Amino acid sequence: MRLKSWKELETGVVILEPGNSVLYRTGTWRTFRPVIDMEKCTHCMFCWLYCPDGSILVKDSKVIGIDYEHCKGCGICAYECPKKVITMIEEVKARTEEAK
Amino acid sequence: MPIKLKEICNQEDKIASGHRACHGCPETIIVRQVLHTITAMGKPVIAACPTGCLEVCTSPYPQTAWRVPWIHNAFENASSTLAAAWSTYKHFVKLGKMEDRDIKFVIFGGDGATYDIGLQFISGVIERGQHILYVCLNNEAYMNTGIQRSGATPLGAWTTTTPVGKVLPGKTEHRKDIVGMFVANGIPYAAQAAPHAWRDLMTKVQKAVSIEGPSYIDVIAPCPRGWRFPMDQTIYMSRLAVDTCMWPLYEVENGKYRITTRPLEKKPVIEYLKAQGRFGHLLLPENKHIADELQRKVDQDWEELQRRAK
Amino acid sequence: MTEVMVRKAEVKALEGDKAVTEAMRQINPDIVAAYPVTPQTEIVMEFSQFVAEGLVDTEFIPVESEFAAMSSCVGASCAGARAMSATCGPGLELMWENLWVASGLRCPIVMAVVNRSHAAPLNILTDQTDMMGSRDTGWVQIYAENHQEVYDNFIQAVRIAEHPDILLPIMSGHAGFVLGHTLGRVEVLPDEVVRNFVGEYKPLYSLLDIDHPKTFGAYDHWDYFFEHRRQVFEAINNALRVIPEIGQEYGKISGRYYGLxxxxxxxxxxxxxxxxxxxxxxxxxxxxxxxxxxxxxxxxxxxxxxxxxxxxxxxxxxxxxxxxxxxxxxxxxxxxxxxxxxxxxxxxxxxxxxxxxxxxxxxxxxxxxxxxxxxxxxxxxxxxxxxxxxxxxxxxxxxxx
Missing domain, CATH: 3.40.50.920 (Rossmann fold)
Structure with a gap:
């Protein structure tokens, strides 16, 4: 990516595009990935509530999955899930599995 | 109006993914809870951070995680900075230059910026009655610079400036009672909260932003990196802090104390100490007196809090 | 035209510090955040009186230190306010860290500096060590010789700081006691002439714009820091062109022309x-x-x-x-x-x-x-x-x- 010159930058240290940090993929930090057993999920929303990275995807008050682009794999969701339906699996294994 | 998870989970996060906070960071969990609460109230937010973990992690130019207007000035002065923005807002509304949209001004500051270097500035804002909510993300040390002790670090804790050595067993002083200081300062609303107790925290945020004048919420922020515990136990550690009364949940409204959530069963402090590497040395027989002193202080403070809350 | 304007000016005997407050009253800024410090106290005292009498619309923030004064000016300026302060010697020293933030965030704050020495030994009298000590902080710095210049400089300072090619804070200096506490002859322009001259401040961006949220004061790594610094180098050098231009324009309303x-x-x-x-x-x-x-x-x-x-x-x-x-x-x-x-x-x-x-x-x-x-x-x-x-x-x- 070409970095802007000083003439092209906004005056002052101002960022005009709110929330553009989503462009940064913190998902690459992960060594373990959470996987939700959707059939057993009760949509209590605790995983959503306690996720430091806003990586639990929700639609119409239902959990629909995990944003692996940003999930860092801390495992809080799995630890706090009251029904224990989130499993942490090794990222490498998950990727190998996906590649198949 | 009570906040319902089933409703707020459909709101857009006001702090976006892609921020660089560590795995299992409590700070962004707390910020999400605070911002979702105010958003659910239908109020716009303008936020500020002093220098610290959250500030650095959420604003690496040219990217920002903030979806609300946000400002960082320096380490010690987020309070004066945002309070002046509020004064400007009030001024523009008075002159008819801006519509009054009941904007809430919220600061998220670490304990170093709050208990230590920024204390004077917060005190000034409280005394002048400038209408901001100050949320302290209290991880009990300077985590951003590498786990140095602060005025919020509890007795006996290992930090990189209260190391455990042959003659010193970690921090040799108790932490400050900053809520007590602000209450003495005449703050209309102050509270202690914890991220596991989300309903308690959100209710406090609702109250804090609804009163006229400054308000303060001190939120325990268990830091996996600095406290030395596994990164998936952030919320568990918050629960344990409250269950052992190391971090009681209470509020002070116009000088009146109220315990908002009591532990079902008050657990011994040693359980909290065992769970965190920063207290590991306190389990040694020669340091038992420090663990005992912590328990004594916790019991005394809990008694005092209950007395005040009567 | 010029003569008419000059004749309309009122001649007053003013202390140097009061020449600043008189200009401030006429400018009617949005925010003034200041802390009393000898020999600048006259300025905060008299301006507080203007606020108390309703002679200005200004929101006065009576801060608990000079550091808070500058922090407040930065917060207010980023929120779109025309923000001002006044200080001297040790107060300016205490502001030090935030002087850099004010210039780095491109806040056109106007500050009167009533030049005073730095301790130790403690001394409250005048020299220019305060402003000279902060000469490289990205603030434009102008100095007054006499009471009239104290007044004239402060008014021009607003236009210099807010000029789109500059957008940097400015210190307007005058000697403590020697000018600050002595009476001098000052031709005071009519209020409306001053207000027309300074115009309304239109910020580039505002923190209060909740419909277009912006991030102010982000963290720069090695990849952007230098470029942001380069902008400040450019902006302050632009003042070499702008200050005489504004000095000429001011001459047209006052009969007194200024350069570098x-x-x-x-x-x-x-x-x-x-x-x-x-x-x-x-x-x-x-x-x-x-x-x-x-x-x-x-x-x-x-x-x-x-x-x-x-x-x-x-x-x-x-x-x-x-x-x-x-x-x-x-x-x-x-x-x-x-x-x-x-x-x-x-x-x-x-x-x-x-x-x-x-x-x-x-x-x-x-x-x-x-x-x-x-x-x-x-x-x-x-x-x-x-x-x-x-x-x-x-x-x-x-x-x-």
């Missing part, structure tokens, strides 16, 4: 004293006295020290036979004062060799009288005659040896 430097009997002068601020008054007298005695003496007053008007200084002095540079500050450890070293550099960079000597003078409120300037002129004449500078190059005026 001001010559006095300089055209045919052989020996020259270069000076900043109130000391120029006594120096003028010395010039006249020496002229009467047949010495071709002259003075170059430097009004703007940041940015440094190297071109103007060289242009004004390059044909002179000998020049004494007077600096009323204690900036330790360099080969001479800031004004001296920068003047030397300006000549060197243009391939010119000059006979320059340096005087530190007037520290901690020590008065400098015309006869002392006359002595310096005599010394300069000798240098001009012999072409030799007797060491030392850097001197301390009227210090007991």
């Amino acid at each position: 430097v001001e010559p006095y009997r300089l055209d045919d002068a052989d020996v020259v004293i270069m000076i900043i601020g109130s000391g120029a008054g006594a120096c003028r007298e010395a010039v006249d006295e020496m002229r009467e005695k047949g010495t071709k003496a002259g003075m170059l007053k430097v009004r703007c020290f940041r940015p440094f008007p190297a071109e103007e200084v060289v242009k004004a002095l390059k044909d002179k036979k000998a020049v004494a540079v007077m600096d009323r500050c204690a900036c330790f450890g360099a080969e001479g004062s800031p004004l001296f070293t920068e003047t030397c550099a300006a000549f060197f960079n243009r391939g010119l060799r000059m006979k320059l000597i340096d005087y530190f003078y007037g520290l901690g409120g020590r008065d400098t009288v015309p006869s002392e300037f006359c002595d310096i002129f005599r010394e300069l004449s000798q240098i001009a005659e012999t072409g030799e500078i007797k060491p030392p190059l850097v001197r301390y005026l009227a210090v007991r040896e």
Whole structure:
């Protein structure tokens, strides 16, 4: 990516595009990935509530999955899930599995 | 109006993914809870951070995680900075230059910026009655610079400036009672909260932003990196802090104390100490007196809090 | 047109500090955040009275320290306010960290600095160590010689700071006590003339714009920090062009025209004293006295020290036979004062060799009288005659040896 010159930058240290940090993929930090057993999920929303990275995807008050682009794999969701339906699996294994 | 998870989970996060906070960071969990609460109230937010973990992690130019207007000035002065923005807002509304949209001004500051270097500035804002909510993300040390002790670090804790050595067993002083200081300062609303107790925290945020004048919420922020515990136990550690009364949940409204959530069963402090590497040395027989002193202080403070809350 | 305007001006006897508050009242800024410190106290006191009487719309923030004053100005400025403050000596020192934030975030804050020494030893009297000490913080710096200039400079400061090619904070300096607490003749322009001149502040971005959320004061890594700094280098240098433009425009409403430097009997002068601020008054007298005695003496007053008007200084002095540079500050450890070293550099960079000597003078409120300037002129004449500078190059005026 070409970095802007000083003439092209906004005056002052101002960022005009709110929330553009989503462009940064913190998902690459992960060594373990959470996987939700959707059939057993009760949509209590605790995983959503306690996720430091806003990586639990929700639609119409239902959990629909995990944003692996940003999930860092801390495992809080799995630890706090009251029904224990989130499993942490090794990222490498998950990727190998996906590649198949 | 009570906040319902089933409703707020459909709101857009006001702090976006892609921020660089560590795995299992409590700070962004707390910020999400605070911002979702105010958003659910239908109020716009303008936020500020002093220098610290959250500030650095959420604003690496040219990217920002903030979806609300946000400002960082320096380490010690987020309070004066945002309070002046509020004064400007009030001024523009008075002159008819801006519509009054009941904007809430919220600061998220670490304990170093709050208990230590920024204390004077917060005190000034409280005394002048400038209408901001100050949320302290209290991880009990300077985590951003590498786990140095602060005025919020509890007795006996290992930090990189209260190391455990042959003659010193970690921090040799108790932490400050900053809520007590602000209450003495005449703050209309102050509270202690914890991220596991989300309903308690959100209710406090609702109250804090609804009163006229400054308000303060001190939120325990268990830091996996600095406290030395596994990164998936952030919320568990918050629960344990409250269950052992190391971090009681209470509020002070116009000088009146109220315990908002009591532990079902008050657990011994040693359980909290065992769970965190920063207290590991306190389990040694020669340091038992420090663990005992912590328990004594916790019991005394809990008694005092209950007395005040009567 | 000009004459009509000038005649409309009201002549008042004002203390220098009150010349600032009078200008502030007319400008009617959105936010003033200030903390009392001798000898600036007159400014916060009188402005508080204006607020109490409803003479201004300003929201006055009575902060608990100068650091909070500057922090408040930064917060207010980013929120779109025209923000002002006033301080001196130790107060300016306490603001130090935030002076950089104000310029880095491109906040056009206007601040009166009632020049005072730095402790220790504790001393509340005037010298310019405060502003000289903060000369490289990205603030534009202008100094007043007399009461009228205190007033005129403060009004022009608003336009300089808010100019789209600058957008930097500005310090408008005047001597504590010597100007601040003494009465002087000030032609005060009509309120509406001042308000029209300064106009309304239109910020580039505002923190209060909740419909278009912006991030202010982000963290820069090595990949952007230097570019943001480069912008400030550019912006402050633009002031070399803008300050005289605004000085001309101000002349049209007041009859008093301003530039970066001001010559006095300089055209045919052989020996020259270069000076900043109130000391120029006594120096003028010395010039006249020496002229009467047949010495071709002259003075170059430097009004703007940041940015440094190297071109103007060289242009004004390059044909002179000998020049004494007077600096009323204690900036330790360099080969001479800031004004001296920068003047030397300006000549060197243009391939010119000059006979320059340096005087530190007037520290901690020590008065400098015309006869002392006359002595310096005599010394300069000798240098001009012999072409030799007797060491030392850097001197301390009227210090007991």
